[in-house]
Amino acid sequence: MPELATFGETMLRLSPPGDQPVETAGTFAVHAAGAESNVAVAAQRLGVESTWLSKLPDSPPGRRVLAALRQHGVDPAVVLTEEGRQGTYYLESADPPRGRTVTYDREGAAVRTATAAELPTDLIERADAFHTTGITPALSDTLATTTTDLLELAREADTTTAFDLNYRSKLWSPEAARETVTDLLDRVDLFVVADRDAETVLGLAGSPVETAERLDADYDFETVVVTRGDEGAVAVHDGQTHEQPAIPASDAHPVGTGDAFVGGFLASRLQGGTVPDALAYGTATAALKRTVPGDMAVVTPEAVERALADESGRIER
Numbered sequence: 001m002p003e004l005a006t007f008g009e010t011m012l013r014l015s016p017p018g019d020q021p022v023e024t025a026g027t028f029a030v031h032a033a034g035a036e037s038n039v040a041v042a043a044q045r046l047g048v049e050s051t052w053l054s055k056l057p058d059s060p061p062g063r064r065v066l067a068a069l070r071q072h073g074v075d076p077a078v079v080l081t082e083e084g085r086q087g088t089y090y091l092e093s094a095d096p097p098r099g100r101t102v103t104y105d106r107e108g109a110a111v112r113t114a115t116a117a118e119l120p121t122d123l124i125e126r127a128d129a130f131h132t133t134g135i136t137p138a139l140s141d142t143l144a145t146t147t148t149d150l151l152e153l154a155r156e157a158d159t160t161t162a163f164d165l166n167y168r169s170k171l172w173s174p175e176a177a178r179e180t181v182t183d184l185l186d187r188v189d190l191f192v193v194a195d196r197d198a199e200t201v202l203g204l205a206g207s208p209v210e211t212a213e214r215l216d217a218d219y220d221f222e223t224v225v226v227t228r229g230d231e232g233a234v235a236v237h238d239g240q241t242h243e244q245p246a247i248p249a250s251d252a253h254p255v256g257t258g259d260a261f262v263g264g265f266l267a268s269r270l271q272g273g274t275v276p277d278a279l280a281y282g283t284a285t286a287a288l289k290r291t292v293p294g295d296m297a298v299v300t301p302e303a304v305e306r307a308l309a310d311e312s313g314r315i316e317r
């Protein structure tokens with residue numbers, strides 16, 4: 001079985017039922033939620049042995065996160081600490097004009113002090129791929145250094161490095177993100193970016209195909225993928241551009257769609273899929289995620305195959 005290691009923060013997400021406001025809801029659904037653990041869960045469920053590295057408080061909320069990942073077969077490789085807290089976020093969802101709102105409560109999270117020296121980095125060195133996102137270096141100066149160190153260490157061990165820009169405007173400015181992220185990109189083999197983030201952070205305002213080709217020309221990536229929401233995704237690999245339309249999907253549970261795409265893409269590539277195969281597989285995984293409450297893609301290989309075979313999402317290749 002191929003192996004994937006990821007690193008980042010996982011929060012507990014609290015969502016009121018239906019369209020109730022956070023201010024007045026009497027109950028909340030609780031889900032473990034973090035970009036990098038979401039990717040590990042999707043990949044694990046799709047046939048890749050996945051581990052998630054992080055640092056958590058040794059407390060009931062911290063242990064809840066561990067249990068949630070184990071439920072999906074992900075093996076957490078976590079430093080437990082008495083210092084720092086378990087981050088949370090609130091997700092309020094309603095029809096327009098209220099829409100969806102994320103409220104973070106993640107200051108002082110235990111993970112913000114995590115260093116490469118204290119993490120079980122041998123798991124990154126032995127993995128086939130290592131994945132992290134632009135959320136991680138946004139969380140603290142220490143984590144910015146740790147992100148660089150882990151990508152560097154993966155590179156030295158010939159572990160394929162994957163990085164999703166995942167810009168979060170509630171964590172940092174586009175300028176700060178640009179400065180930090182562009183520094184990291186020299187260490188990245190697979191770069192994934194949403195077209196809106198490429199524009200906001202990297203100033204690339206062209207079409208997704210133009211953006212992907214520009215990024216391919218400017219950096220030394222093995223593969224660059226630009227996602228474009230309900231218009232699918234574009235990849236450039238080995239000098240070739242591949243386009244993948246989206247699979248029509250529900251709008252019920254969109255949070256985690258991007259991570260599901262990356263999990264599906266990596267699962268396909270790590271199991272021998274071509275880049276067009278991986279684009280299709282990631283797109284189907286992302287479409288399925290949108291039907292599942294919580295942040296994680298609770299999917300199976302069979303469900304992904306069914307979504308791919310569905311005429312409504314037929315892929316023209």
Ligand SMILES: O=C(O)C(=O)C[C@H](O)[C@H](O)COP(=O)(O)O
Nearest residue numbers: 033034035135255256257258259
């Ligand atoms: O850490 C954060 O700030 C997060 O936003 C965690 C998010 O819940 C997921 O990363 C979902 O992100 P998408 O897959 O882009 O919908």
